[in-house]
Amino acid sequence: MVWIVVGCNCLIAIIALWVAWQLVKLRQTLRGVARALLDAERSTHGVLGGAPQVIMIGQRGVAGLRSQLPRWGRQQRNVRLFLTLISWISRYSTPWLRQRRR
Known part of the structure; x- marks a missing residue:
């Protein structure tokens, strides 16, 4: 009976250790994501x-x-x-200029 209790406690301890290790890994991942977001925020x-002033x-x-x-x-x-008038003048004055030259 004592061996069963000790075995259950060891199993619970191993599971708790695995959960703690997963939480440590998650914390490191979240820390990296936070750093990346801060870097992106700084660069943007x-x-x-100065965009608001330029937009205004x-x-x-x-x-x-x-x-x-x-x-x-x-x-x-x-x-x-004005351009229409000039085109009319050039179009209709050309025959008169030809007649005057002769």
């Missing part, structure tokens, strides 16, 4: 640290461009009219 913070500057620039779009539309329309 270094790269993206870009947003201000886009807002400025959007406010100027109506004016650019008028300028584009004026340039098109």
